[in-house]
Amino acid sequence: MIRLNNVGVSFRKENQKKIFGKERQQILVDVSMHVKEKECLGILGESGSGKSTMGRVICGLLKPDCGKVEVEKPISIVFQDYTTSANPRFTVKQIISESLIVRERRESIRLDREKEIRKLLELVGLSEEFSLRYPHELSGGQLQRVCIARAVALQPKIILFDESISSLDAYTQVQIMDLLKEIRKKYGLTYVFITHDLSSVTYFCDRVLFLYQGQIVETCEIAELGKVKDEYAKKLLNSVVNLR
Amino acid sequence: MAVLMLGIILGVIIAGIFAPVVAPHDPYKTDILNKFAGFSMSYPLGTDHLGRCILSRMIYGIRPTLFLSILTMTGTIFLGMIMGLLAGYFRGFVDEVIMRIVDVMLSFPSQIMVFAIVALLGVDIRNVILANVFIKWAWYARMIRTNVMKYRDKNYILYSKCIGNRERYILFRHLLPSISSELAVLATLDMGWAILNISTLSFLKLGVQPPTPEWGAMLNEAKNVMTTNPVQMIAPGLAIVILVAAFHFLGDALRDALDPKEAEYE
Numbered sequence A: 001m002i003r004l005n006n007v008g009v010s011f012r013k014e015n016q017k018k019i020f021g022k023e024r025q026q027i028l029v030d031v032s033m034h035v036k037e038k039e040c041l042g043i044l045g046e047s048g049s050g051k052s053t054m055g056r057v058i059c060g061l062l063k064p065d066c067g068k069v070e071v072e073k074p075i076s077i078v079f080q081d082y083t084t085s086a087n088p089r090f091t092v093k094q095i096i097s098e099s100l101i102v103r104e105r106r107e108s109i110r111l112d113r114e115k116e117i118r119k120l121l122e123l124v125g126l127s128e129e130f131s132l133r134y135p136h137e138l139s140g141g142q143l144q145r146v147c148i149a150r151a152v153a154l155q156p157k158i159i160l161f162d163e164s165i166s167s168l169d170a171y172t173q174v175q176i177m178d179l180l181k182e183i184r185k186k187y188g189l190t191y192v193f194i195t196h197d198l199s200s201v202t203y204f205c206d207r208v209l210f211l212y213q214g215q216i217v218e219t220c221e222i223a224e225l226g227k228v229k230d231e232y233a234k235k236l237l238n239s240v241v242n243l244r
Numbered sequence B: 001m002a003v004l005m006l007g008i009i010l011g012v013i014i015a016g017i018f019a020p021v022v023a024p025h026d027p028y029k030t031d032i033l034n035k036f037a038g039f040s041m042s043y044p045l046g047t048d049h050l051g052r053c054i055l056s057r058m059i060y061g062i063r064p065t066l067f068l069s070i071l072t073m074t075g076t077i078f079l080g081m082i083m084g085l086l087a088g089y090f091r092g093f094v095d096e097v098i099m100r101i102v103d104v105m106l107s108f109p110s111q112i113m114v115f116a117i118v119a120l121l122g123v124d125i126r127n128v129i130l131a132n133v134f135i136k137w138a139w140y141a142r143m144i145r146t147n148v149m150k151y152r153d154k155n156y157i158l159y160s161k162c163i164g165n166r167e168r169y170i171l172f173r174h175l176l177p178s179i180s181s182e183l184a185v186l187a188t189l190d191m192g193w194a195i196l197n198i199s200t201l202s203f204l205k206l207g208v209q210p211p212t213p214e215w216g217a218m219l220n221e222a223k224n225v226m227t228t229n230p231v232q233m234i235a236p237g238l239a240i241v242i243l244v245a246a247f248h249f250l251g252d253a254l255r256d257a258l259d260p261k262e263a264e265y266e
């Protein structure tokens, strides 16, 4: 489904030493990974480790400096910052319609949009009356549900979640994760789940990938978390265990 | 304040449209025996050096002044918007080319450029508009590009790109509405500039030609008799100042009205 081979990404540094300097900062170093069909892969790393950059490479929003990227389309995405995820001038109906329009074009079909939107809203646990509301008239959890409905409306093969639940409160997080599990089962989707929170990964994913300073330091199945060898991954695991 | 300004502007526009109904006299009818008449019941603003009714000429003068300014603005904004959108959204090579042209355009002294173009193409009102659009679009292109850059990395646009939506949808359904409020403010503020420009050029006999009534041209005719009949300059001069100021105030009010709404959600 997804395959990255030796991908490297660098950005121009903000604070250059010389006035017209061209210093670059390496964000991703030689990243190789793959995701199997119907798998849920967690990408775990502290903030600034390059998780979002990797996400942008996967959905084709960013061209890497080097390396090969193979991703099966269609792919959809749900962001962390739901306040800018939806156009503030669009109603919920228009927000979801955008995905439907793209799907109509892809499959060369006409959809009964009203009906689809009703079904999608029901799927994410919102009533039909939300369809005429604007984003600022919704709570964070509700808006994130709309974003999930929008992502599902595309009927993608893969959905990428970039810290999609991190800005929500703990109770809503669990609710949304349960919803995502249900959707995955229903449509047989492949998930890439980016997060900095180990507990949500263990609750949700099949396999996890540890990202540290732009490098993948360890990959392991959730069931075998105890066997990790890498120092950083161990530290991360221990810190969570100690907190409990 | 905004309502008052809008009232003035709308009043002027309506008076211009219904000029034949509103104006007390024919603006072209000369009455040489009655020249430089003072204020009276039948000639509320007096008469000019050919005995024509100044009020009527003022009212008929709204048409070319406002119509030509609107035409100039539309042309400028349209060209500037297309260029700005393309440069800001596509970046890279397109951006490089457009912005270098813009840099060059903005390095010309604009008034002199207008004169040069009018001199080159001949004194004709169409050339004046062309010249104005030509010198001003670059300024708009830059403003709009800056605004587009502000929005192009918003998540909702990234989402559209990620799912492979058409560029057309992104440009016209997401980006354009997002920058429309800023565009409206700019356009209103700049309407004053356009009016001044048209009037200035007419005043310099490069724009609207006599005997067509136009405020700048009227000011020019009044200038010839400045020492003997200074009152002649009051009506067109004041009218230009008031209308331009009204557009500026309205632009400022629009900005205040539109900005907080944007900020509320960011």
Ligand SMILES: Nc1ncnc2c1ncn2[C@@H]1O[C@H](COP(=O)(O)OP(=O)(O)O)[C@@H](O)[C@H]1O
Residues within 6 Å of the ligand: A011, A012, A027, A045, A046, A047, A048, A049, A050, A051, A052, A053, A054
């Ligand atoms: N467009 C960009 N230009 C320059 N630097 C960037 C850009 N995007 C991200 N970075 C840098 O890349 C690093 C990793 O960012 P990111 O992938 O967002 O991390 P994460 O999502 O893991 O918190 C950060 O240090 C950030 O400053």
Ligand SMILES: [Mg+2]
Residues within 6 Å of the ligand: A051, A052, A163
């Ligand atoms: Mg991130």
